[in-house]
Amino acid sequence: MTFTKLSIKRSEAYQAIGEATSKTETDVWVIFRALRDSHTQFGLRPNHMQTLQAMLSFLKPGQGETVFASNFEICRRVGGIDERTLRRHIDRFLELGFMTRHDSPNRKRYRVRSSDGQCISYGLSLSPLIERANELMAMAQEVENRRRDCIFVRKQILTRLAQLEEFWPESTFPSEVRKTLRRKLSLAEYHALLTKAEAECDLMSTAVDAPKATYLSANDGQVDRHHSKSIKEDKDLERAEKPEVRTLTSICNQATAFATNTLRTWEDVEHHAQTLAPMMGIHASTFEKAKKAIGGQKASSAIFIMLQLGNRIRNFGAYFHSITLGRRVHQFNPSLLLERLANSERAHA
Known part of the structure; x- marks a missing residue:
């Protein structure tokens, strides 16, 4: 199969393609590839493109854009399709405006020339396809x-x-x-x-209705006090975040109600929380990751507090992940939340 170059004027849109051809010549196979890449936009199938490829291979340099080969020869070059299929393909290209048919009186395909150089070509002209090069290039780029x-x-x-x-x-x-x-x-x-x-x-x-942060007033004279926090204070704060078992079980009575035995130790609480987690849509592996990340006491407290909050939490699994493994893990303070729950219950009592 030879590469055939046809003489047509290139527009500015096609010059942007950057093909290695001269400004007055267009590689017909570049146009074919553009149509091949965007053939679904025109309702064409791969076998249509095979037929067009075979027809383009009959064009010869300097001989114009008309295919003179017979249907028999085109069918052979496509790969042995039957003539009825070829006719359907040609009709489809005619409908899309990619080719025109110029029939001779006897339906044969040929070219005749006069003595002064004028010629008449009878056959399947692919000049409409060449003229639509810009459209096909833009369509292929869009695809x-x-x-x-x-x-x-x-x-x-x-x-x-x-x-x-x-x-x-x-x-x-x-x-x-x-x-x-x-x-x-x-x-x-x-x-x-x-x-x-x-x-x-x-x-x-993201957790729902996270408690608002409390901002403490401070002046320039108190900055040094903020910077002088010791490791001991951090540990005290960490211990303050872990409530007592009695406080947790008394305030979070929704979780305690599901317990078959009295919850006296943190081991009892953790075992009960591990049982409640799957019931709340929290995967067992997620609960284990939370225990490793923030400790079993805080992870279990989270289960109890979430169950107590009830309808205020839209998705237990997402909320649990957020306060134990997600971006809000450093904001989760079980003792503070229990204190607020207790105050809320006293206010509604």
Whole structure:
């Protein structure tokens, strides 16, 4: 198959393609590849493109854009398709305006010339295809841009799903999205999935109605006092965050009500919290990670406090991850939350 160059004037849009051809010549195979890459936009199938490729191979340099080969020869070059299929393909290209038919009186395809150099060509002219080079180039570039954007957004979705599967294994959202990704989606559909995935990640790492931070007034003379905090004070603060078992079980009566035995020690509390976690939609592996990250007492306190909050928490799994493994882990203070729960109950009493 030879590369045929046809003489047509290149427009500014096509010059931007940067092909290594002269300014007055266009490689017909560049145009063919542009149509091949965007053929679905015109309702064409791969076998249509095979037929067009065979027809283009009959063009010869300096002989114009008309195909003179017979249907029999075109069928042979395509690979042995039947003539009825070829006719259907030609009719489709005629409908799309990619070629025109110039029939001779006897339906044969040939060219005749006069003595002064004038000629008449009878056959299948591909000049409309050449004239639409700019349109096809722009269409092919648009398809390529869309393909790359789809891949980019799809990778972002897969990244979010991997995060959800690692830190929130009980969520069914990743498996549902992966089933959807098996289909070929449009760019808008990919963006919609990405928005949902980002919302799920935000839900995983954001708690509801977090207590407002208390800001203490301080002047310049108190700055040195702030900077002189000792390790002992930090340890005292850490101990203050861990409530007594009696305080936890008395205030969080919703969790205590599910216990079959009296909760006297932290070991009893942790064992009961481990039982309650799956009932609240918190995966066992997530609870174990939380115990390793912040300790068994704080992780168990989180289970008790969440159950006491009840309807104030929209998603127990996401809330638990947020205050034990997520971005709000340093804000979680069980003693402070228990104190506020106790005050709230006294206020409503």
